[in-house]
Amino acid sequence: MHPDVKAALKDIFEEHGTVPPPWVMYPEIHPHSIGWRMGEGEHHMWVWHNWRRELPWTEEERLSYLRAFPARPAWLGHVMVFLWDVHPEDEAQDVQPYIERAEQLGFPSLAAYEADLEIKRWPLMLPRRTRVTDER
Known part of the structure; x- marks a missing residue:
């Protein structure tokens, strides 16, 4: 590193x-x-x-981390990269099983991801935390 x-x-x-x-x-x-x-x-x-x-984390550990930091749908690509090192727009591999798995795990659908990417104005959806342990 x-x-x-x-x-x-x-x-x-x-x-x-x-x-x-x-x-x-x-x-x-x-x-x-x-x-x-x-x-x-x-x-x-x-x-x-x-x-x-x-990170030597298992999928479950990675899921716990991501669930601690909810992301709006437009971040689905980074969520998938974090979990499996694949991106929904990757044309070099079949990403459909990963997209389906992400949705089964409670992450946004591909349609929600694509729609959120198109929003022109990005309002703050979550308060910025100063420490990870802070309550919302």
């Missing part, structure tokens, strides 16, 4: 107790926004993806 990621993880863990997903840290940024390729959003996304790749 890159030394910058290790340093960032240390800071994030000290502040939050875990690495909150991008939709919690920056709920106002659309999943396909340039905001994930520039500035704070980019840095957090980079750290989060590096962290998730290193």
Whole structure:
């Protein structure tokens, strides 16, 4: 793991107790926004993806983490990447079984995902937490 990621993880863990997903840290940024390729959003996304790749967690542990941080439907792609390292828009593999499994697990449908991606204005849907353990 890159030394910058290790340093960032240390800071994030000290502040939050875990690495909150991008939709919690920056709920106002659309999943396909340039905001994930520039500035704070980019840095957090980079750290989060590096962290998730290193996790030795089972599917159940990953589900527990995701359930602690509910995501709006437009984040289904990142939810699927976190769980199984597949994305609903990946044309190189058959993702339909993963989409169906995600829905069975209580995550948004593909139709809800696609509809939410099209919303032009992104209102804040969840309050930004300062610590993972904070109550909503």
